[in-house]
Structures are given as structure tokens and as C-alpha cells.
Amino acid sequence: MDTLASYDELPYDSLPLPETQPDVLAALARLHGFNAPDPRRARILELGCAQGGNLIPLAWRWPESDCVGVELSRVQAAAGADFVQRLGLANARIVHADLAALPADLGSFDYILAHGVFSWVPPAVQGALLDVCRRHLSPQGLAYVSFNVAAGWQRLQPLRAALLERTAAGLPAPERHRQALAVLADLEAEWRDPLLLKEIAYLRTAAPSYLFHEYLADTNAPMPFAEFTAALDAHGLRYVGEAGPRRARVALEDAWGLIPESMAGRWQDAEIALDDAFATRFRRAMIARDDAPCAQPPHPDAMADLAFHADLACEEDIDLDADVAQRFVNPAGNHFPVVSPALKAALMLLSMRYPVALDYASLVDATRALLADHGAADLDEPAFREALFDLVMLHGVTPTVWPGRFADEPGERPRAHDLARAQARTSGWVVSGARHVAVDLDLAGRLLLGVLDGSRSLDELAAWMQAQLAENGLDLPLEQVEELTRRQLWLYVRQGLLV
Numbered sequence: 233m234d235t236l237a238s239y240d241e242l243p244y245d246s247l248p249l250p251e252t253q254p255d256v257l258a259a260l261a262r263l264h265g266f267n268a269p270d271p272r273r274a275r276i277l278e279l280g281c282a283q284g285g286n287l288i289p290l291a292w293r294w295p296e297s298d299c300v301g302v303e304l305s306r307v308q309a310a311a312g313a314d315f316v317q318r319l320g321l322a323n324a325r326i327v328h329a330d331l332a333a334l335p336a337d338l339g340s341f342d343y344i345l346a347h348g349v350f351s352w353v354p355p356a357v358q359g360a361l362l363d364v365c366r367r368h369l370s371p372q373g374l375a376y377v378s379f380n381v382a383a384g385w386q387r388l389q390p391l392r393a394a395l396l397e398r399t400a401a402g403l404p405a406p407e408r409h410r411q412a413l414a415v416l417a418d419l420e421a422e423w424r425d426p427l428l429l430k431e432i433a434y435l436r437t438a439a440p441s442y443l444f445h446e447y448l449a450d451t452n453a454p455m456p457f458a459e460f461t462a463a464l465d466a467h468g469l470r471y472v473g474e475a476g477p478r479r480a481r482v483a484l485e486d487a488w489g490l491i492p493e494s495m496a497g498r499w500q501d502a503e504i505a506l507d508d509a510f511a512t513r514f515r516r517a518m519i520a521r522d523d524a525p526c527a528q529p530p531h532p533d534a535m536a537d538l539a540f541h542a543d544l545a546c547e548e549d550i551d552l553d554a555d556v557a558q559r560f561v562n563p564a565g566n567h568f569p570v571v572s573p574a575l576k577a578a579l580m581l582l583s584m585r586y587p588v589a590l591d592y593a594s595l596v597d598a599t600r601a602l603l604a605d606h607g608a609a610d611l612d613e614p615a616f617r618e619a620l621f622d623l624v625m626l627h628g629v630t631p632t633v634w635p636g637r638f639a640d641e642p643g644e645r646p647r648a649h650d651l652a653r654a655q656a657r658t659s660g661w662v663v664s665g666a667r668h669v670a671v672d673l674d675l676a677g678r679l680l681l682g683v684l685d686g687s688r689s690l691d692e693l694a695a696w697m698q699a700q701l702a703e704n705g706l707d708l709p710l711e712q713v714e715e716l717t718r719r720q721l722w723l724y725v726r727q728g729l730l731v
């Protein structure tokens with residue numbers, strides 16, 4: 233096949249995907265007793281990388297890494313290759329190719345990423361994807377393969393069937409998308425199932441590319457977890473653990489002293505039970521070669537070797553005196569109830585330091601000091617570790633092996649790094665934060681970021697902003713623009729965009 237017309241016509245929103253960051257994967261793998269290579273000097277391969285919105289920021293972050301993206305849609309691959317060239321990024325390459333027909337001389341990779349690909353390609357390409365993982369993973373390498381899970385998708389199938397049936401496959405993508413929106417409006421009036429109605433409400437506001445490529449795609453083949461692990465087995469691969477958020481974790485009774493291999497069967501049964509209990513729709517599986525050391529269910533003791541970051545706010549004044557549940561919320565709007573005062577104090581500290589990550593020992597020390605300052609009870613370390621571990625599993629706190637160093641103030645003449653400026657100036661690209669999140673910027677935010685080359689003082693930037701806003705029909709007094717500019721610069725600091 234030469235290209236993928238559906239993705240040429242309606243390219244996928246190519247965003248940074250936080251769960252695919254190799255430093256996070258390495259940290260999560262360690263919780264499973266698996267040691268993955270140092271991401272800073274890793275070779276990283278992304279399959280189905282779209283225009284490289286995920287891969288390019290990783291290459292930028294770690295100049296000593298070597299990143300290769302493979303994408304079958306000619307339009308997306310060309311957009312990615314063009315952006316890499318304009319950035320002058322020597323350690324990244326976006327190749328227009330079919331992952332099922334890769335040249336054998338690509339070499340081996342420490343991380344292989346395939347997000348949103350496996351369930352959306354025919355069985356032969358699924359097999360080829362796993363073959364690529366087996367053939368090209370380094371001995372201790374980690375692959376990340378996300379897929380739709382049958383347990384949760386069973387109940388959504390009527391929605392996909394109705395959308396496929398009631399829209400015309402031959403229409404150009406934007407028209408078919410409009411047709412699908414009309415069908416969703418009809419279904420909302422016709423149907424009663426609360427789960428389907430919730431999904432319809434979501435789809436009506438979701439990115440067109442999501443609705444199109446998830447519900448109207450020729451292939452979307454959810455798979456039971458057991459079938460997925462059997463496919464891994466058949467390709468000389470093995471499950472390491474989950475890179476996505478988990479509402480419950482597997483802890484095997486009487487596992488003490490057992491070698492990881494002997495836990496595999498019980499672990500798999502427990503994962504299947506979790507999928508059924510939570511109607512899991514999507515998994516982000518970490519995978520290794522079957523000749524690498526065997527992983528085991530995640531364990532809190534491994535946290536001592538890791539660092540952590542979090543971007544959370546509490547919805548009320550934080551109570552460090554009592555075990556009362558308080559809700560913390562992340563920028564995506566996900567809520568995390570936290571009871572333990574020690575964990576609340578730790579979250580305050582992490583959020584203040586974001587995007588920097590604190591290693592476990594420093595976090596414990598700083599939390600103890602904060603509790604003491606406040607006159608609160610001291611931290612009970614084993615209980616703290618357990619509570620933090622639960623929040624890590626839920627993705628309220630992110631573990632990493634890369635603490636990161638970032639500018640902690642805008643400085644006299646603020647300068648954004650070259651990637652952020654290029655992303656801000658180029659339509660079709662989102663700005664990626666230091667922790668691989670899509671930074672939500674309005675037009676003014678993009679304009680300002682795009683000119684932060686270190687040549688202007690704050691006063692000069694404010695005057696420039698005032699002129700830009702006036703050109704766009706918004707006349708504001710200089711004082712107000714100065715305040716807006718200052719706030720915007722601190723937002724860039726928080727996202728690690730300044731140098």
C-alpha cells in the first residue's frame with residue numbers, strides 16, 4: 233500500500249501523549265521489577281506516528297536519543313519530515329513507510345511506541361506490528377502498544393454499527409463527519425442506554441478525527457486481554473504491565489518468595505477480572521521480549537528509586553490536620569480524592585515544583601518538614617508510600633526516571649526554546665509542555681510565545697502585545713496588557729517552555 237487515504241484526507245490530531253514518554257514507561261516498568269534502558273540516550277521507534285506530534289518533542293528533549301517515526305499516510309509523514317527539517321533536528325526522522333514492510337536494517341530500539349494503531353489495522357498488520365517489536369526491541373527494551381479491549385467495547389458496538397450503517401462510506405471525510413453528527417443527534421433522541429447516551433454526548437464535542445477514525449474506521453477490532461497476551465506469546469513477547477491509569481491494582485496473595493514466572497497465570501486471570509469488573513475499553517500495554525527478565529505485578533517498594541511530578545490543585549483549603557477526603561484536580565479535569573494529610577502535603581510540594589520531579593527521598597523529607605512547620609502529625613513512611621502508590625496507579629502523580637531541569641522564572645529577556653517557538657508559529661501543531669502535555673494556548677498566547685527569542689524586555693513585549701491585540705481589534709490599556717503578558721510568561725514557565 234502506498235498511502236492511507238483516510239488519514240491523508242482527515243489527518244489525526246497529532247498530540248504529545250504523556251503515557252508514551254519513555255521516562256514514564258521506564259519508571260512504571262520498574263514498579264513491575266523490570267529495568268528498561270536510560271531514555272535520555274535511547275533509540276526510540278514510533279509506529280503510526282502521524283505527523284510526529286508525539287515523537288518530535290521526545291527527540292527535542294533528549295538530543296542524545298535517536299528517534300525514528302514510521303507513518304503510512306503520505307500527507308502526515310511529509311508534514312512531520314518537513315517540521316523536523318525546519319527545526320534542524322538531527323536525531324529525528326519521520327519515514328513514509330508501511331510498518332508491515334520495514335527495512336530489516338533499521339537496527340534495534342530501546343523503546344517502540346504504537347499508540348492508536350493495533351486495533352485499527354487488519355490482523356496481518358497486527359501480526360506485523362508485533363513482529364517489528366520482537367525483531368527490533370533491544371534485549372531490555374520496552375514496547376508500548378495500546379489497543380481497544382473487548383470487555384468495555386462490547387456495549388459500544390451498537391453505536392459503531394449504527395454510525396457505519398447510517399453514514400455513506402464513499403463520502404469525503406468532512407461530509408461524512410457532518411452526517412455522523414446528524415446521526416448522533418437522532419440516536420440521542422431514540423436511545424435510552426445511559427452508557428451509550430454518555431458516549432454520544434462525548435462524541436458530539438470530540439475532535440472530528442476521533443469520531444471518524446474510531447467509529448467510522450473500516451477496522452476497529454477490540455480484543456480480550458487474554459487474546460492479546462496469547463498474540464504476544466506467539467510473537468516471542470511478554471506483558472510487562474499497564475502504562476494507562478488503573479482504578480484497581482493487582483496484588484497477588486501469598487506471592488512472597490515466588491519467582492515472577494510462577495505468578496504469570498494468576499496475574500493474567502486477575503487482569504481479566506479487572507477488565508470485566510471495570511468494563512475496560514482501552515489498554516496501554518508495556519511489552520518486552522520473552523527472553524528478557526519476567527515482570528511481575530506492580531509493587532510500592534520500587535518507588536524508592538523513582539522521582540515524581542504532579543500538576544494538581546485542591547478545590548478547597550487544604551486540611552493537614554485531619555484524615556478528611558479532599559478533592560484534587562488536574563488540568564484535564566480528573567479528580568482525585570486524597571485523605572492522608574501527608575499525601576496532601578506532598579501534593580502541595582509537587583505542584584509547587586511542577587514540572588520538576590522530586591525523587592522519593594527528597595519528597596519524603598520535604599513533606600516531613602512541611603508537616604512539622606504546620607504542627608501536624610509526622611509522616612508514617614510505609615502508609616505514605618502506599619497512598620502515593622495508589623495515586624501513581626490512578627495517574628494523579630506521574631513517576632519518572634528523568635527529574636528534568638527547567639527555567640524557574642521568565643528572566644529579564646524571556647526566551648522560549650526553539651521547539652516551543654516553532655510549534656507556536658506553525659498552524660496544525662500544538663505546543664507541547666515539558667511533561668509532554670498539549671498546552672492550551674489562545675491566539676495571543678501563541679503569538680507571544682512565537683516571538684520569545686530573548687531579544688525583548690518585559691516592557692517591550694507588553695508594548696508589542698498591545699500592538700498585536702489592537703491589530704486584532706482589541707484595544708487594551710498598557711497596564712492591563714503588561715499584567716496579561718506577565719501571567720502568560722508564568723504559564724510558559726509552568727510548562728517548562730522557557731530557557
Ligand SMILES: C[S@@+](CC[C@H](N)C(=O)[O-])C[C@H]1O[C@@H](n2cnc3c(N)ncnc32)[C@H](O)[C@@H]1O
Pocket residue numbers: 236239244245246247279280281282302303304305308329330331332346347348349352353357445
Ligand atoms: C489512530 S492514528 C494514531 C496516530 C498517533 N499514533 C496518535 O495516537 O496520535 C493511526 C495512525 O497509524 C497510521 N497507520 C495505519 N496503518 C499503518 C501502517 N500499516 N504503517 C504505518 N502507519 C500506519 C495511520 O496513518 C495513522 O496515522
